[in-house]
Amino acid sequence: MAENSNINETSDFIRDIIREDLDAGKHSTTVTRFPPEPNGYLHLGHAKSICLNFGIAEENASTGSRCHLRFDDTNPTKEETEYVDSIQEDIKWLGFDWGDYLYFASDNFEQLYEWAVFLINQGKAYVDELTADQIREYRGTLTEPGKDSPFRDRPAEESLEIFSKMRSGQFKNGEKVLRAKIDMADPNINLRDPVIYRILHAEHHRTGTDWCIYPSYDFAHGQCDAIEAITHSLCTLEFEQHRPLYDWFIDNLPVSHKPRQIEFSKLQPTFTLMSKRRLIQMVEEGHVDAWDDPRMSTISGMRRRGYPPEALRSFCKTVGVTKFTGITDIALLEHAIREQLNREALRKMVVLDPIKVSITNWPGEDHTEQMNAINNPGDDSLGARTIPLSSNVYIERDDFMQDPPKKFYRLSPGSEVRLRYSYCITCDEVIKDSAGVVIELKCTYDPLTLGKNPEGRKVRAAIHWVPFNEALSAEIRLYERTFTVDEPGAEDDWRTVINPDALTVLKNSKLEPSLAEAIIGTSYQFERKGYFCVDSKNSSKNSLVFNRTIALRDSWAKMNKK
């Protein structure tokens, strides 16, 4: 018992159902699927679904389980190849693999058409000639039953003939539809003779102009699941009331597999907008630069921002899978990001907003010493590097205060501080320009403090620095939460709660020389500041651009807020 409980298994109500099905011999393995519509970029909510579906396949790998990637492309007016490509890239980046199991709902259009004909022949579907408005009127309301269309009982031969003409393009958009014949009085509106085929004269991204009629989601999804032999079809809560319809098609069509739909709640993190429609608006109205803008909750945006895929997976795991529609504190994600980055990121020294320090008692202008700096204090295998120190360095502007409050441990006139990995210095003189802005500090160093504490006095802070002569320059983009309120989606207009400080661009930051070799896709901790990555779009060898993924926790800043 002790041996098989060592695997840190994730468990939730869906995995429980799957376990029971497997134990009962209902299935010998699991087949799940991730079914995006290629009409936009994937976001954090999709990551949850991806982790669920692909995660289940990984966990049951010993039984031969798999997870399919299926593009749900039944609406040619909205879907594009651009999205098909980005979706695949995002799933791979998250660390999942569909192997050979790539599917498109559109590959089944012919089969779906045949099944529609089958239903007509069974007297379970009919061509309706009511207009869209009329169909809506006839459907009834939540409290009143609907009424039958006058075309509902037309002979099957007649429906068959018109349906065939619909396919061959003899009608305009919206002129006729094919409907399932179920029950116009059912309290579940989805069962009141749902439209299963509509006329859409539009070019499809894969089938071109082969078709001008397209199956609805309800008529396609479950059947595609059946064709692919999906065992458990997992979707979000808004499809719950569609399940009886899902089952109705599976029961009334000659399919060889009977998949089961199970619904779970969507992810809704604080301080973020999740709906695809609003994400589109953010891009199209220019509130952000692109789909992969680091302020976006898209997977590509998060990737560019520097969120590690492991952190996203870990976050999805802690969030879990339930039917409860709550709101998840974004701090959970931020914690997962810091946890992963703390583990993997190489430490660097970078001065975001520099002031010059000259060390007046340094042995000479030409004298340089190599300071040894560790790359990651939690992981010795990541090694060390050296940083040259000579008479002039840059330090951070907020590491100096003319009139410091009591608990300020950093530099101020007459105080002593350690230059990290190096000597302690004392500030002797403050030089300001005519406007009173500090432009330089004159300090003296204590040569006896390298690698040891000064004698007889306590130095409480170590501040980061960058050598003046060898410093690299870079643009640094500081990102903060994209919205100012925890539920931007609940606002009358989310545009009014966009955080104006979500992006701050720093043009004159100074980096330690080793960052010349910074690699796209690698995360660095700029010590005492945060985690940063090379921007994948705008950075170049001669003009470096870094994005702040997330700031370090800052108990000093927190203390000052109080």
Added chain:
RNA sequence: AACCCCGUGGUGUAAUGGUAACACAACGGUUUUUGGUACCGUUAUUCAAGGUUCGAAUCCUUGCGGGGUUGCCA
């Protein structure tokens, strides 16, 4: 309004009729050449009422609260 689903610390999740727990957050402390990390500690939870039971977060009933649904979107 009708139907369906869901209610466990501030937030998310676990406990599957048998001592209500974990993570995050918040707060306090120890360590520290990152005001970081790590470690220790504190605060705080079963929506309500009734019922079944030796025993209920769990099962039943009612109420209350939240979410979803009234596309020829998915």
